[in-house]
Amino acid sequence: SVDGQNSIVGLQRRYDEAWFFARLRKVSTKPGSLPADLESEAIELAASSWPVSLMLALYHARARDSSSTTKMTKQFATLVDAETDESQLAYYRGDVHGMASRISRMCDRETARNLAKVLANRFPAETLNGNEVAID
Numbered sequence: 001s002v003d004g005q006n007s008i009v010g011l012q013r014r015y016d017e018a019w020f021f022a023r024l025r026k027v028s029t030k031p032g033s034l035p036a037d038l039e040s041e042a043i044e045l046a047a048s049s050w051p052v053s054l055m056l057a058l059y060h061a062r063a064r065d066s067s068s069t070t071k072m073t074k075q076f077a078t079l080v081d082a083e084t085d086e087s088q089l090a091y092y093r094g095d096v097h098g099m100a101s102r103i104s105r106m107c108d109r110e111t112a113r114n115l116a117k118v119l120a121n122r123f124p125a126e127t128l129n130g131n132e133v134a135i136d
Contacts, residue, residue, distance in 0.1 A: 017049050021092075024055035031063030046072065050079035051092055058099045061106040069106040077111075077118045093123045 020042050027034045034042070046052040057072035083089055100119055104112035119125075 013049075016045060017051050020045055020049075020052045021055050021095075024052070024059050028055065028059040028062050031059070034059065046075060048079070050076050050083060051088075053079055054092075054096060054099065054103075057103045061103045064106065066106045066108075069103060070108055070111050073103055073107050073111050073115055077114055080122050081118055083122065089122060096123050097125060 023038065024034070024042060042052055042056055046056050053072050053076035057069050057076055060068035060072060080089075096119065100115060104115050107115065
């Protein structure tokens with residue numbers, strides 16, 4: 001059935017997204033350690049995946065590549081702003097906040113300001129007891 005096929009494609013996409021997210025997190029501590037073929041695949045997936053765009057932004061930020069960081073950060077902001085799956089946003093919320101300051105330091109001011117705005121709108125920071133806290 002078409003619906004069954006769509007759900008399989010959706011599950012495969014979520015798996016690929018989670019796999020690249022974890023893989024990029026691992027290699028982001030060692031700039032330059034992402035094999036070229038995997039980087040190409042990640043860039044292709046990132047065109048429609050905000051979690052992968054975020055991790056590529058972090059990878060490039062740690063490599064001190066400000067133009068690539070800015071490009072991936074803009075892509076992340078555009079894609080996450082269009083996200084409709086609240087569970088997807090909730091799943092990555094802690095990771096997003098944990099990476100945002102490092103990423104924003106490698107972007108131009110306008111991109112960093114836009115990132116802060118998108119984070120405030122899409123990932124409101126709250127403590128476990130529900131009290132609002134500031135985003136760094």
